[in-house]
Amino acid sequence: MSIRVTGLRVRHRRTVALDSLDLELGTGVHGLLGPNGAGKTSLIRVLATVARPSAGRVELLGRDSAGQRERSEIRRRLGYLPQEFGHYPAFTVREFVAYVAWLKEVPADRVPAAVERAVGRVGLADRADAKIRTLSGGMVRRVGIAQAVVNDPSVLLLDEPTAGLDPEQRVEFRELLRELGTSATVVVSTHLVEDVAAACTEVALLDGGRIAYQGTPASLTRLGETSDGPGDHPIERGYTAALRAHRARGASDVRETVR
Numbered sequence: 001m002s003i004r005v006t007g008l009r010v011r012h013r014r015t016v017a018l019d020s021l022d023l024e025l026g027t028g029v030h031g032l033l034g035p036n037g038a039g040k041t042s043l044i045r046v047l048a049t050v051a052r053p054s055a056g057r058v059e060l061l062g063r064d065s066a067g068q069r070e071r072s073e074i075r076r077r078l079g080y081l082p083q084e085f086g087h088y089p090a091f092t093v094r095e096f097v098a099y100v101a102w103l104k105e106v107p108a109d110r111v112p113a114a115v116e117r118a119v120g121r122v123g124l125a126d127r128a129d130a131k132i133r134t135l136s137g138g139m140v141r142r143v144g145i146a147q148a149v150v151n152d153p154s155v156l157l158l159d160e161p162t163a164g165l166d167p168e169q170r171v172e173f174r175e176l177l178r179e180l181g182t183s184a185t186v187v188v189s190t191h192l193v194e195d196v197a198a199a200c201t202e203v204a205l206l207d208g209g210r211i212a213y214q215g216t217p218a219s220l221t222r223l224g225e226t227s228d229g230p231g232d233h234p235i236e237r238g239y240t241a242a243l244r245a246h247r248a249r250g251a252s253d254v255r256e257t258v259r
């Protein structure tokens with residue numbers, strides 16, 4: 001398993017964002033779903049080693065991310081697109097992606113080819129010399145995806161990567177996800193269940209800082225086909241049914257404790 005999380009707890013002051021979370025993820029594309037505030041970004045930030053857990057253990061690629069040396073090793077083999085992606089507007093696409101390759105310690109002689117490949121993969125080859133400030137929001141998002149894949153990461157973490165992409169780009173991006181997921185462990189947070197249905201091999205649904213559901217897109221769709229929850233598509237109905245079931249279990253657990 002490339003990602004192994006045990007008893008993870010993340011707090012933001014008095015808010016518990018993640019609670020007693022256990023998760024094991026291997027090669028493939030894992031969709032991370034959940035309502036606003038469910039804890040998706042908190043989880044991705046901890047996996048990306050940019051935030052520290054309040055409790056629990058996070059192992060990536062067999063290394064415990066609590067150790068400083070292990071964290072450096074993990075970061076070299078990690079790709080990360082944050083929800084709010086910081087970039088340098090005066091850099092060209094090529095310069096920025098090359099800069100990230102350098103940060104990731106890609107050997108200098110391999111950087112030019114790695115940059116061309118990453119920029120090509122997100123369909124920006126013809127804009128490689130454009131300054132980032134001249135690009136549209138969706139194109140900047142694609143630069144974000146290019147910088148995340150430039151080091152051919154073994155673990156790729158993408159926080160809402162399709163936000164701002166046009167429909168054609170989203171379809172192409174799903175194709176890229178499927179390709180990346182054949183050799184890497186890819187975690188994608190999204191609100192778009194169509195993306196999950198099309199590109200993910202597994203789904204984890206978070207709610208209130210806990211795992212509400214884990215399965216395949218097909219099993220979530222089946223749940224939607226046999227439930228009468230709201231939604232226009234079976235996987236959307238599966239999503240709402242899984243959330244409601246999780247909340248009902250939570251309510252009955254509370255009743256058990258009160259009794």
Ligand SMILES: Nc1ncnc2c1ncn2[C@@H]1O[C@H](COP(=O)(O)OP(=O)(O)OP(=O)(O)O)[C@@H](O)[C@H]1O
Nearest residue numbers: 012013015017034035036037038039040041042043
């Ligand atoms: N910096 C912060 N300070 C205080 N509370 C925070 C902070 N960041 C997140 N939270 C809280 O932690 C919880 C989880 O937030 P998180 O951003 O991880 O959720 P999310 O599932 O990514 O939501 P969204 O779908 O809206 O992006 C929420 O209750 C949120 O209000």
